Amino acid sequence: MDFLTQTRWSPYAVGIGIGILSWLSFLISRHPIACSTTFAKISGMIERLFRGDKVAAKPYYQKIKLVVDWQYMLVVGIVIGSFISALLSGDFQWQWVPPIWDASFGGGVIPRVVVALIGGVFIGFGARWADGCTSGHGISGTLQLAVSSWISALCFFIGGILAAHVIYRAIG
């Protein structure tokens, strides 16, 4: 059982594992693996706490429904699964500033959190605009050979490569 306590696995072992997991999720649960809609549900649920039931009547929340479902629990499971994996290998650590960021922009917590927040706004907005994220389009959609997903996945990478080069090569 040594492999459970290893810090890193071959990316191919991980990829093959995710591929097989996608078979099982189609076969057993009839759902493709996907994550980002859950964040829109949580956002709507939090807004409903403050502004009441009229929030759930918004057209977008009529479409996705503000309920805890299969995918919501998948996202909860990811947090726990990653935590278990990190604990087993001793890779768990509280960290505010990632090493590559630190090397270019220093160890200040505020700049990193502000940029993470702005990036998060783009991600949340863009995932809803494109109707999917790296898992829903990038893996589950492309493996179904969906045209919407291949276009989205390509654009995720084009946008990411351009922005990362601006951040680290032009600014950093």
Added chain:
Amino acid sequence: MKTAMGVQKQNRAPLLQGLAFGLVFGFLLQKGGATKYDVIIGQFLLTDFTIVKIMLSAVAIGMIGIHAMKTLGWVKLSPKSGSAGMNIIGGLIFGVGFALLGYCPGTIAGAIGNGYLDALVGGLAGILIGSGIFAALYPQLSQGILKKGYFGDLTLPRLLKLGDWVVVIPVALCIFLLLCWLEQAGL
């Protein structure tokens, strides 16, 4: 006849399945290094190809298995509908955010489990805000830009008017060759 308990159990089954799939998915993402900002940003800076290797091998294996099960009549596919306005513009906005944040919606959940506080405090809040802004603008967007260049739930085999396997096998082969090339190039 179903008891009240039975009904409840029936409703709970998908939730437990989702949790179980998530546990394994999160475990795999963490073991692959995909919960780390440095690995994701390294991919976009084209210095670390871990993410592409994970994704392409998952897609190749997943695609072959899913289409085999489809051919056998075991599963039905659910390709998402799309349009040029949705997938190109939304994809680019998402990509820029992906590089700024260094996590995506799936890997940020893993990053939180890994103890990364920039993900929990900055990124998660941002994703919730961005999703909320979209929900507020949805009535306008859905009548305008999101409809531009609509093509529905089209798949590559239907677009090319070819059988599934005539597309699956060459795509799998291209992925395999690309991964071999990445290894040969030492990336």
